[in-house]
Amino acid sequence: MMHSITERKKKIIVNGLAVCFWLLLWQAASVCIGSDLLLVSPVKVLVTLAGLITTGDFWATVLFSTVRILSGFVLAVLVGVVLAVLAAGSGVVRALLRPLMVTVKSIPVASFIILALLWLRNTGNLAVFISFLMVLPIVYTNTLTGIRQADAQLLELARLYRVPWGRTMRYIRLPAVLPPFRAACAVGLGLCWKSGVAAEVIGITSGSIGEKLYDAKLLFSTAELLAWTVVIVLLSLCFEKLFLRALDWAGRRALRVTAPRPTEPGTAGPVRMEQVAKGFGGAPVLQDLSLEFPAGEMVCVMGPSGQGKTTLLRVVAGLLKPDRGTVSAGDTRFSAAFQEERLLEYADAVDNVRFVCSLPEQKIRDALYSLGLEKDACGRPVAELSGGQRRRVALARAMLADGAGAVLLDEPFKGLDEEAHRCAARFVQERRQGRTVLVVTHDAQDAQLLQAPVLSLEPVPHGH
CATH class of the missing domain: 3.40.50.300 (P-loop containing nucleotide triphosphate hydrolases)
Known part of the structure; x- marks a missing residue:
């Protein structure tokens, strides 16, 4: 335990020093360039961010985008898992979904945003749709991989022992699915913020973070542009950490083996x-x-x-x-x-x-x-x-x-x-x-x- 705490502290110190290095390099580059329009200093960005945080409009904007982007992520997780389960049980479903998932992964996000602007009457839901679309193939592919990688020998043992379906899913299939599913969520949480905010910028969604970025560009306010960028990065990192910790906690609880329901002693026949x-x-x-x-x-x-x-x-x-x-x-x-x-x-x-x-x-x-x-x-x-x-x-x-x-x-x-x-x-x-x-x-x-x-x-x- 002491060793793990020491390693954690060491990792925090190393990461902190790395961040400080890049902030100092950013500050030095800003001083050398000498133009806030081209590269504003990190100090001015922090001052601008501090000013934004004190306004009610800031929190309303953050809440607006967060709800929609994370709604797309959650929807993609739910649909991706269901489709992966269906595909694992049916070769026909798997064959039908394969070209769809490959197409979604291959087409640039900007193309989907433009198409969505033609399809959707309310651009307020644009971030939901784009986030869902970008995360879905990752969750589907990783979950399907995990399901198909479940230990065949353990599954055979469960059949022989007549282990109920629920216990088989929980204690044999779930451990195989959790690592690739977790990896999909880690990638998906970052991707949903990037694609969701990009959709808001292109769609100029009213009341969103994307709109604030677009306005900052029009006004040549580099400090505000970078301040909102910092907000996006922090939101992405915070929700990724919180979600993955919650997932790890739920996984540990789910894999705690409980006793099965008592079974009558079996009869020994010839x-x-x-x-x-x-x-x-x-x-x-x-x-x-x-x-x-x-x-x-x-x-x-x-x-x-x-x-x-x-x-x-x-x-x-x-x-x-x-x-x-x-x-x-x-x-x-x-x-x-x-x-x-x-x-x-x-x-x-x-x-x-x-x-x-x-x-x-x-x-x-x-x-x-x-x-x-x-x-x-x-x-x-x-x-x-x-x-x-x-x-x-x-x-x-x-x-x-x-x-x-x-x-x-x-x-x-x-x-x-x-x-x-x-x-x-x-x-x-x-x-x-x-x-x-x-x-x-x-x-x-x-x-x-x-x-x-x-x-x-x-x-x-x-x-x-």
Whole structure:
């Protein structure tokens, strides 16, 4: 914390010195030129600005332009987000909007202002329209990019765990959208002021900042022209800082993981596979496989790498459709620990488990402690944890998930040292609670530690 405060103070000092440097350079240039018409000094600009601030007309003008320019920005944000959501869900909508957005981004703002003057009867709304038009493509493009960049593996995990749509949107899609959306807003807030004021100048909108700039030009009042320019810069910076801080605050609150609604314990039904075949690119991986995993039993599926163990689990879970054959598990709900941890990187260990578990926080912590996760590790974002710690978080999530009648574990002890390995195996045994557990592994020690029968997958002849 002390380090971050020091860095912040240093940044403020550096920025302040940079501003002072340019003000001094401006003052020196003004003295050298010696003409207020060509370049007025910053002192005279500040004096003029101080005089403007004391008048009621100044504040009425600022309010007039601010309301209209920010209205255009807010409208662009709302419409851009809605259109991005529609485009993300429909290739037709995406194809229809693409040329429109490219056109809006390519045409000069002056052309739109002139066209708007022909279309709009009331020039008072000109800044609203132009600000909206300039910001819309940026918000749309960045939001669509964020939506399409959501982690596919996390989305697959959410489908397997039957995570409700709202929680999926909030905890998986929103973190992917926030960074590009924030960047769009940062750019858009600056652009809306530039384009909005330009529209007011060209349209000579009565009562606006643009009108004041136009009048200052006509009267050759360089001091007043620059004073209003300073006002525009300050307004743009202030609203950008305020909006982005509010957005960051809202984002942090939205991403605080809350417990889901409690789910009834899942029933452990048998899992049957009949004549299942699955291949990729013409190469068979599973062929005419018929198996039954009894309800409430734990089985270790073993075999060398590349023998289809992971494919078997994915077919059982319904994440892959077999090329032929049938898989039946009734209404059994699954939880899983994949070979990849598939964690919410911004959340801590407790919140990653709480994403699918309604147990009280202390019980989740106790489970993590029993897996050997240190107390301080439970409160740090999982992005900062080691591979072994992340593995244990994923394992805890699979074993504690609400409503799961069957648990699928794919190389669950990968990357753990010997002591952690034994501890994790003991955790699985203690937390099984009568559920069907399928463990994929290539290590015979796993079956011994879990005291589970072994099913060996036979190599599939690739000549078939």
